[in-house]
Amino acid sequence: MLWYKGWLETRPRVLFLIAFAWLLSPPGQLAFLFALVPILLAGSGIETQFPWKTKKGPVSTYFTLSLPVSRFRLFATRAGLGMLETVGIFAIAPCAKWVLFIFIGAEDYVSRSDLFALWVSLSVCASAFYFLGVLVSAFLDERVSSTISIVAAGLLFSHSSPAPVNLYRAMVSPLSAHSLPWASMGISLGVAAVLGLAAWRVVQTREY
Amino acid sequence: MIFYLNPSTGQPLYLQLMEQIRHAVETGALKAGDQLPTIRKMAEDLVMNPNTVVRAYRELQHEGIIELRHGSGVFVSESVGGRTRVTKKAQTIVQSALDRLADLGLTEDEIRRLFENELAQHRPGKASGGDHE
Amino acid sequence: MSDWVIEARGLRKSFKGQPVLTGLNLEVPAGSIFGFLGRNGAGKTTTIKLLMGFLKPDCGDARVFGLPAGDSSAGLEIRRRLGFVTEDKEMYPDMTVEQIIRFTRGFYPKWRVDLEQHYLTLFDLACRKISDLSKGMRSRLMLLLAISHGAELLILDEPTEGLDPVAREDMLRELVAISASEGTTIFFSSHQLEEVEQIADRVCIIDDGAAVVAGSLDDLKTQYQRLRVVFAEELRTPVRWGEGVEHVRQDGRTVDILASGNVEAIINQARSFPGASVERFPVTLKEIFLQHVRSD
Numbered sequence: 001m002l003w004y005k006g007w008l009e010t011r012p013r014v015l016f017l018i019a020f021a022w023l024l025s026p027p028g029q030l031a032f033l034f035a036l037v038p039i040l041l042a043g044s045g046i047e048t049q050f051p052w053k054t055k056k057g058p059v060s061t062y063f064t065l066s067l068p069v070s071r072f073r074l075f076a077t078r079a080g081l082g083m084l085e086t087v088g089i090f091a092i093a094p095c096a097k098w099v100l101f102i103f104i105g106a107e108d109y110v111s112r113s114d115l116f117a118l119w120v121s122l123s124v125c126a127s128a129f130y131f132l133g134v135l136v137s138a139f140l141d142e143r144v145s146s147t148i149s150i151v152a153a154g155l156l157f158s159h160s161s162p163a164p165v166n167l168y169r170a171m172v173s174p175l176s177a178h179s180l181p182w183a184s185m186g187i188s189l190g191v192a193a194v195l196g197l198a199a200w201r202v203v204q205t206r207e208y
Numbered sequence: 209m210i211f212y213l214n215p216s217t218g219q220p221l222y223l224q225l226m227e228q229i230r231h232a233v234e235t236g237a238l239k240a241g242d243q244l245p246t247i248r249k250m251a252e253d254l255v256m257n258p259n260t261v262v263r264a265y266r267e268l269q270h271e272g273i274i275e276l277r278h279g280s281g282v283f284v285s286e287s288v289g290g291r292t293r294v295t296k297k298a299q300t301i302v303q304s305a306l307d308r309l310a311d312l313g314l315t316e317d318e319i320r321r322l323f324e325n326e327l328a329q330h331r332p333g334k335a336s337g338g339d340h341e
Numbered sequence: 342m343s344d345w346v347i348e349a350r351g352l353r354k355s356f357k358g359q360p361v362l363t364g365l366n367l368e369v370p371a372g373s374i375f376g377f378l379g380r381n382g383a384g385k386t387t388t389i390k391l392l393m394g395f396l397k398p399d400c401g402d403a404r405v406f407g408l409p410a411g412d413s414s415a416g417l418e419i420r421r422r423l424g425f426v427t428e429d430k431e432m433y434p435d436m437t438v439e440q441i442i443r444f445t446r447g448f449y450p451k452w453r454v455d456l457e458q459h460y461l462t463l464f465d466l467a468c469r470k471i472s473d474l475s476k477g478m479r480s481r482l483m484l485l486l487a488i489s490h491g492a493e494l495l496i497l498d499e500p501t502e503g504l505d506p507v508a509r510e511d512m513l514r515e516l517v518a519i520s521a522s523e524g525t526t527i528f529f530s531s532h533q534l535e536e537v538e539q540i541a542d543r544v545c546i547i548d549d550g551a552a553v554v555a556g557s558l559d560d561l562k563t564q565y566q567r568l569r570v571v572f573a574e575e576l577r578t579p580v581r582w583g584e585g586v587e588h589v590r591q592d593g594r595t596v597d598i599l600a601s602g603n604v605e606a607i608i609n610q611a612r613s614f615p616g617a618s619v620e621r622f623p624v625t626l627k628e629i630f631l632q633h634v635r636s637d
Contacts, residue, residue, distance in 0.1 A: 001444040008435045048433070063432050063483075065395055066425035067448050068417055204413075207396045215538040218623030220559040248521035255514045257374050258521035259542045263559070321620065328608060328621045 002074065006081040009048050013040055014085050018092055025094035026107065027118075027175065032168035035157070038086045038126040039149045042133025044203050045078030046071070061208055075203050079134055079196065086130060090122045110175070117174035124185040125171040127192035129153050135199040139206065213254055221256055225264040233273055233284060234295040244274060244282040345404075346371045346494050346526045347392060352401035353550075354387055361387045363550035364401070369528055369543070374520055376537035376558075377530040379547035380634055385530040386428055388547070389498050393425060405494070421449065424487025428498040430479040434472035438482060441471060442489075449490035460485040463515070476503040484512065488519055495519075497529035501536060513540050538626045546633055553633040558626070565624040568598040568607060573616025583610055587632055599624065599632060 017037050024033055047061045064074065095115050101107040132153055137145040157167050163184065164170060170184030211228045213221050232238040244250070247265065251258040265282060268274045275285050309319050347369035354362040362384045369375045379385045390396045391403050394416040406422060408415040432441055446452045460466075464481040466474075474482065480500060487495055500516075501509040517540055519525050531537050537544060538558070546554040554561070565587075572594045580596070582589065585603030589596060600607055604621075611619050 001447050004440075005433060005436070005444060008433065059429075060431045060433055062393075062395065062425075062427040062429065066393060066420060066427065067445070068420040069448055070413065070417055208390070216535060216625055216627075218562060218625040218628075220562045221539075222559055248518070251517050251521045252514055255510060255517055255539060257540050257542045258517065259373065260559070324620050325618050328619050329612065 002069070002077040003081055006043070006045075006078050010041060010043070010082065010085060014089065017041065017089055021089050021093035022097055025097045026101075027094055027172040031172045034090075034122060034171055035126065035129045035153060035168060036150070037089055038082070038130035039133040039153055040146055041082040041085050042130050042137055042149065043078045043082055044134050044138040044199055045074040045076075046203060046206075046208065047137075065208060071203055072200070075200055079131075079199075082134070083127065083130055086126050087119075087123045090119055090126070094122075095119045111178075114174055114178055117178075117180050118172065121174050121181055121185065122171050125167045125181070125188045128157065128167055128188040128195070131192040131195035131199060132156065135195045135202070138199045138202040211250075211254060213256060215256075222260045222264040222267070225250075225254075225256075225261065226268055229264070229268060230273060238284050240284050240286045242284045244284065246281060344371060345369055345407075347375075347403075347405055347528060348407075349388070349392070349403045350401055352388065352391060352403060353399045354384075354391065354396065355399055361550055362391075362398070362401075365547065365551055366555075367545060367552065368555075369526060371526050372520070372524050373543045374516065374527045374541050375529070376541035376544040377528065377547065378532075378534065378537060378544060378630060379530075381532075383547045383634070384550045385547060386498060389496060389530060392496060394419070422492065423494040423496060424484075424490065424492035426480065426483045426487055426495070426497040426500050428502075430476055430483055430503075432471050432479065432483065435470065437468050437470050438466050438474075439468045441482070442486065445486045446490070451491050453489050453491045456491075457485065457489040460488065460515075477505070477508050480504060481508075481512070484515070488525075491523075492525060494526045494528065497527065499531060500529055501531070501533065509536065516540060534625075534627045534630055544626070546630055548634040554629060561626075561629060562623065564602050565629055566600050566604050567622040567624050567628070568600060568604070568611065569620045569622065570596045570598065570611040571618050571620075572596070572614055580610070583607060599628065 017040060021034065021037055024030060027034070046064060047059055065071075095118060098107060098110060098115060102109055133146070133149040136149040136152060140148055157165075160166075163173075164181060164187060165184070167184055167188055170181040170188075173181045173184075211225060213224045213228075215221060217224075229238070229244070238244075244265075245253065247258055247261045250256075250261045254261075265274060265276065269276055272285055272287060274282055276282050306319065309322075314322070345368045347367060349365055349367035352362045352365040352367075353360070365384065365388060367388070377385055377388070387396065391398055392405055392410050394410050394413075397411040403410040405419045408419055410416065410419065433444075436444065442457065446457075460481070464478070464485060466478065466482055466485070471479065471482070480503070484497075484500065487497075495516075497516075501512055504512060513536055516527055516529075520527055529541075541558055543556065544554070544558050544561070545552050575594050576591075576596075579589075579591070582598065583603060583606050585600045585607060586598055587601050588599040591597075596611075598607065608619050608621075611617050
């Protein structure tokens with residue numbers, strides 16, 4: 001039931017982000033904003049995350065920590081859930097929306113393989129942003145961690161850096177390149193692994 | 209049987225409970241052979257620690273006032289009749305002493321303080337006199 | 342091999358250079374109801390967090406069920422066997438009562454449905470969202486969750502805080518009942534001296550991060566006595582009282598003494614003055630508490 005708990009915590013955000021991604025689709029000039037999806041879904045499992053709440057709401061941290069479940073399981077479940085939600089949202093928008101709009105004739109044709117590649121590249125390149133968010137949320141207060149993550153993402157993954165480092169461009173590159181951005185995906189996964197490990201170390205040793 | 213304990217008087221609760229049970233036996237409110245509540249029931253009814261009830265029951269059992277019969281429960285000893293007689297005798301002594309002290313003109317508070325003072329210094333069997341006048 | 346359910350030796354903990362625990366020792370025997378008392382900021386919650394493994398001590402050793410409290414795998418075993426009620430009484434606001442029971446149940450190997458049902462009816466917890474519950478109802482729900490997995494030990498941080506007198510008495514009664522029927526050890530921190538006096542059999546008073554008084558409540562009440570000595574005439578030089586005298590207050594010919602032991606010798610010393618009379622009074626937990634936590 002840890003998954004269900006995580007779902008309850010992220011549900012409002014998921015719904016908002018589906019709408020957000022829907023509006024961003026098909027990917028145009030603002031495609032780099034897709035990176036907001038993983039950032040806002042990131043969480044480290046111990047403290048509940050409610051970004052941008054005006055006053056500090058109740059925090060169930062101690063109840064969660066008192067359960068006979070390892071911190072690792074709490075962390076991994078929440079991290080896994082957010083990533084799955086990210087992948088799921090991208091499946092809906094841009095991908096499913098595009099398929100639908102092609103079907104009703106509102107959009108030009110795009111090949112299935114390109115759409116699938118788009119889904120994969122969005123999801124894999126999102127992982128670096130995701131685990132950046134996870135790391136920030138591991139030690140910052142719930143209300144500010146999203147903002148800080150966004151700022152950090154802007155600084156770290158610069159919009160104007162060259163490929164393959166430019167993950168923003170890589171996310172939607174299958175549309176123009178008709179192939180997967182392997183180098184960028186590799187970089188993203190590598191960065192995600194490092195950040196994820198760092199986030200775990202913070203959660204593992206942190207005092208609450 | 210209704211007991212009332214006051215945790216804030218400073219007297220240990222197990223002593224309070226013991227006194228109240230003893231008092232009930234002496235005045236005949238509890239008769240020989242009557243059953244007392246189980247430890248758990250007593251603790252719950254009075255909202256007090258079960259270990260305290262255990263201690264009170266154990267001390268009373270030691271004094272012979274109650275007995276714990278395995279499987280059946282806690283009962284007032286058959287032999288308490290004797291204790292009641294002693295208490296009745298003691299009551300008579302105290303009553304006549306109080307009458308005499310009242311005749312001397314002492315108020316209730318004065319009598320009470322006198323008793324407490326004497327009890328604090330009392331050595332059973334020692335002749336009165338002590339170290340000072 | 343000790344059989345203390347909770348044992349702490351020399352616990353020290355500082356936050357940002359400020360010492361909070363300065364060498365705390367604690368011994369909680371199995372089956373006891375243990376009251377942990379102290380002023381705000383004395384270190385009660387920090388101690389509880391250390392026992393629960395939320396924090397690690399700077400030095401010292403804390404053990405629960407004989408296992409090291411800060412260790413992660415031992416901590417898992419410890420948390421399987423104990424129940425905890427947090428100070429803030431916060432759970433997951435969007436879950437209903439039924440959902441959080443199902444959620445919690447999944448983490449424990451054994452679950453006592455009989456206890457769950459007993460407390461559901463007793464506490465009158467309808468199937469509502471947790472965010473709709475009052476603090477008192479949340480305290481009861483947390484207690485239900487803590488007890489229903491058959492915990493051997495309950496660690497409760499201010500369990501009756503925010504409860505009205507009737508609800509408080511109900512909770513105390515349930516604690517006493519679970520102690521009597523299951524033999525559960527109960528360790529609770531509190532500000533309320535009266536309720537500790539009512540149900541605890543052992544207490545520890547913590548002040549400035551260390552234990553200043555600890556032991557069986559009955560023993561403390563027997564050892565501590567108040568003596569009122571009335572001298573025949575006012576003393577010009579104060580008496581040098583023997584061992585065991587905690588506090589002396591003089592008013593004219595009357596001297597009020599709080600003694601923590603050695604009472605007979607003190608009485609004899611008082612009686613050695615011609616014309617002096619001595620009265621004894623029992624001492625409440627409040628007096629013992631105030632005596633030991635008043636800043637000197």
